[in-house]
Amino acid sequence: MPYQPPTAPGFAIAQINDDWLPWTTILVQRSPILPPRIRDSINSAGAQFLPVFNNQVLSNSLTWHEEYFSALIANLAVRGMDLAIALTDARGVGFIVGAKLSWLAMNCLITPLLPPPAPLTAGELLPVMEYxxxxxxxxxxxxxxxxxxxxxDQANLFHAVLGHASVFSPYWRPFRAGARKTADPPTVLVDDTLERGALCLRRMPLADLERLEVHVKGFLHVQNALRITDRGFHEVIRACCVVVNRALRRPEDDGLN
Structure with missing residues (x-):
């Protein structure tokens, strides 16, 4: 089945504190809810790896010993995947998900150096790249x-980041539907477009808006961790961060650099 975002609002957060590390948090599971129409549209675009993602391992206490790691990765569905990505905090708390090396090679600055992909034999595990x-x-x-x-698809990404906010007019679509983009000239968004989005978000209760901020800036943290170079991704995430910052009346570049 396609990934179904949880139906209950709220957050379950694991935090760490160390004398030499800043506070770091990993948000576990619960995230803003997408309307079924938007969710299904985005899911259909990612059908090639949905079975793998749905079988990912989520752990609150990952320990990076070879035996334990091997046991975790063995639970991943590996059909069509040649890599596992681990996104964790400094203590190893986080997520592991199947992926393809080509996604990282085309879209990220740092990629693992692996031999040419070959079909996995019985019992063979995916190589892992940790971020x-x-x-x-x-x-x-x-x-x-x-x-x-x-x-x-920038429009799909925008819907995933901000599209679940029901306060938006269905005609407020800053990114053109169906467009595919990697390193084309930047999309020009007039200032009024972002301001209209911020005005819409200000209708939300403050607690919901702050929850949305966590969701939006989570994409920025993933972008920084994976060192994503795709300009289209940067444009959407930056625009969404600016809209949320304006809605909260915070500096526009807060968290963007």
């Missing part, structure tokens, strides 16, 4: 990022 996340992320942040790295 440390400095911030709060959710399962949906990873899922929708991987969908974008697969289809490069």
């Amino acid at each position: 440390v996340v400095q911030g709060t992320i959710s399962r949906s942040n990873i899922y929708f990022t991987l969908v974008y790295l697969l289809n490069h």
Whole structure:
């Protein structure tokens, strides 16, 4: 079945504190809810790896010993995948998900150096690339990022980041539907477009808006962890961060650099 975002609002957050590390959080599971129409549209675009994503391993106490790691990866569905990505905080708390090396090679600055992909034999495990996340992320942040790295559809990504906010007019679509983008000239968004989005968000209760901020900036943390170079991804995430910052009347570049 396609990934179904949880039906109950709220967050379950695991935090760490260390004398030499800033506070780091990993958001576990619960994330803003997408309307079924938008969710199904995005899911259909990512059907090639949905079975793998749905079988990912989520752990609150990952320990990076070879035996334990092997046991975790063995639970991943590996059909069509040649890599596992681990996104964790500094203590190893986080997510592991199947992926394809080509997604990282085409879209990220740092990729693992692996031999040419070959079919996995019985009992053989996926190689793993670990990325440390400095911030709060959710399962949906990873899922929708991987969908974008697969289809490069800015409108779908925008809907995943902000589209579940029902306060938006259905005609407020800053990114053209069906467009595919990697490193084309930047999309020009007039200032009024972002301001209209911020005005819409200000109708939300403050608690919901702050929850949305966590969701939106989770994409920024994933972008930084994976060193995503795709310009289309950057444009959507930056625009969404600016809209949320304006709605909260915070500096526009807060958390963007």
